[in-house]
Amino acid sequence: MQQHTPIAAPATRALARTPLIPLVLIVSLFFLWGVANNLNDVLVAQFKKAFTLSDLQAGLVQSAFYLGYFLLAIPAGIFMRRFGYKAAVVFGLLLYGAGALLFWPAAATATYATFLLGLFVIAAGLAFLETSANPWVTLLGPRESAASRLNLAQAFNPLGSITGVLIGQHFIFTGVERTPAELAGMDAMARTAYMKSEAAAVQMPYLAIGLGVIAWAVIIVATRFPRTAAEDDGSDAAERGVLGRLPRDGRFMSAVLAQFFYVGAQVAIFSYMIRYAQATMPGTADKTAANFITAGLLCFMAGRFAGAALMKYLRPARVLGTFALVNVALAATAAIVPGSVGIYALVASSFFMSIMYPTIFALGVEGRSDAERKLGASLLVMSIVGGAVITAAMGATSDRFGIAHAMLLPMSCFVAISLFAWRRSGGGEAVA
Template identity: 35%
Template sequence: MNTPTDKKDARLIGAGMVFPFILVTSLFALWGFANDITNPLVAAFKDVFVINNAQSSWVQMAFYGGYGTMAIPAALFIRKFSYKSGIVLGLILYATGALICVPAASMASFNLFLAALYILTFGLAFLETTANPYVLSMGPEETATRRLNLAQAFNPMGSLTGMTVASIFILSNLQVEDFRTDFAGYHSDQGTQQVETVEYNVLPIFQSTPKERVKDPVMAEYVANNPEKSLDAALADYKDGELETFMGKTHRELQDHDLKIVSTPYMIIGFVVIGVLVVFLVSKLPHTASVGDHREDSSLGEILGRLFKNPLYLGGVVAQTFYVGAQIMCWTFIIQYAQNELGMDKATAQNHNIGAMVVFLSSRFICTFFLKYISPGALLLTLSSAAIGATLGAIYLEGMAGLYSLMAISACMSLMFPTIYGIALEGLGPDAKIASAGLILAIVGGAFMPRLQGGIMDMETFMGVDATRGSFYLPCLCFIVIAAYACLTRLVHARRRAA
């Protein structure tokens, strides 16, 4: 086993691998963008299509379902062909799914949007299953984890871009949001709905400008005649024609406007992906598999047999499942935390979410630097321990201190995914092509764990505290599992050094 000093002296990127490394690293930003521009669609589609929360959650089911469906086939494909072939096919599927959003918008078809996202994540599954082990193979094994961490540092750049596009170009331009604001305003004017105002000390960079009311006369008459109706009921009446127009538009006209707003970024990213595809097609990417290694010709059964005997790999799949669940929970429910605990409006709460992503991105580069001096296992144990402390702060500290503790979790999560990935695939050689599929399958942790946390939030209290804060015991448990895996890593490495 190499010491941290050996790692410091080893080359980070192999000879002749700099351009391929840069090219493959660009993919990390592409799938980060897709992940974080899609998350807000759950809330947007609920109002645009006038459906309930359970129906709108199919956006996430389709998105994560694509990963679960295609991770294993992607691994088998790149094992039979090559890393480059996997990347090319992944980009084709990515672009196809993104561009299908255009006819989905013109047809106002929620199901076609789901199909588009499902196909899009087929491509993401191919890209992640291919790019991660490919980056690991682009240099000395002793710097593999640090090399992957450097590539993964560009993933949150794409995520931050996706979140910003969703906030500025999608959510702020949806006319259904004008409908919500005007409806709530007229209810408040008539005293049928009291809007609670809570003072909170927010840094200016996070404070948003409240959305202005339209004050549509048709809406005013509707609210006056139907003071008992909820927003969801008003949207249903608008869709059914009982509320004939809003801002001079029928429901279908407003829906067409909003779906065009939603589909435009997907159309643009579809063409961007096609451009990246062309670059990959004309570029020569080296074959980095260990030619002549006896494991290259192993059967699938033999590979799986070796993987199931590898404690670092099996533990890595479990740890990755809990990590992805914790990440999605912390980033999904920071808005509810800010709303329920501090009375913030959604826009200001979302700004704190973007701030957490900036913290995440900055921490990735800092932690990647420290990997030159400490082992991946030691870094993972440090980050997971800090995450447990920050999560407990979000649970027990009230006001802005609790919210800032929740944001600080992002700094701790910054390097967990690639570090777990690198440790789990350490020394697997060609087996990594299959092994990586299990780690990509672990992304489904982001599908079911947020549902559990949401169920806890629906309670009044949980484990002696307010339910919103108490729900964060679930991500705290996830970080405990990750800390246990870090301890296992250090134990296994110590035994290897002793041997």
């Protein structure tokens, strides 16, 4: 999944005692899954052209992707505990690469279902990477600098996200667009040729990504990593019974539900940002519309810094609730005032979404035992299936009522997040 923890400056002295090459290799993974996540936002628009899809059908890009996360999160955790961090990372990279390579035959046959299968396989690989890379980074060096290393690694995730959008904008979008009337006026051969050329535009970028990711897996296999204390202590006794307890814990499950709504809102907004811009500002080219996603991701990065600073003085739940309420207003603006005002409101919402995933995650595992944290982390990763459910629901709403009115769906998600935050804050006051 996408961005998880606030960004902070690393502790340079502590990092100097960390094995540098292994750390660089694992930190790079945060960049790689950022690329994959936000390339999907481009694919939604590209496949809509290539296969003349409805908004609901185009939204299946995200449904296939986040279903992979949902189904593989717990198996990835089991695999990691059985075979270790390195094996889980290598297996995740191989799945990621295999899914990307599936785009070549999918484009050659212009088969949408094969593209969706490729996306599912990519997401399955990313479930392994996210489940293993986050804790592994904290173990590659001194315990006192663990948080700094993880924050450093997370800084590369939004950079990957921006890179993914730029790859799509400049190497996938062809700049050739046909209106429904123009397509209807073409003969069958010309229309088929146009759609095949649009589908083929993804071949070379995903071939390069697939081969690059597999090469990275080979490098990791060939690199010697220090053995961690966690891998030396393989006892699972403390985890017995946790699986039965956590799903019955209302406090924990409220965090899982809030995470479901957050990821759903974020993915839906980014997935349909290009569609919204083109529908509400006629004449906007897809390459131009993609700039709004890039601007949103830059706002996301800025929000990370601002949110981290605010949390030095305010309780995290209070900041989360305030940011959620702001996004209720911004999403409502996009629904009520379509056009340039609405698109800038959606871009601004990225700033306030930035702290939501890590804050909800932290509130969910707060005060838990180590065993509960491990399983709780897997369940919270599974909750990002909201990206599949909410995005598909938003596509169906757009097909029936229009893309502007569909923004009421993420608005409702932010309402739910604000309620979760309010309950957790208990009207919390500023803290020193």
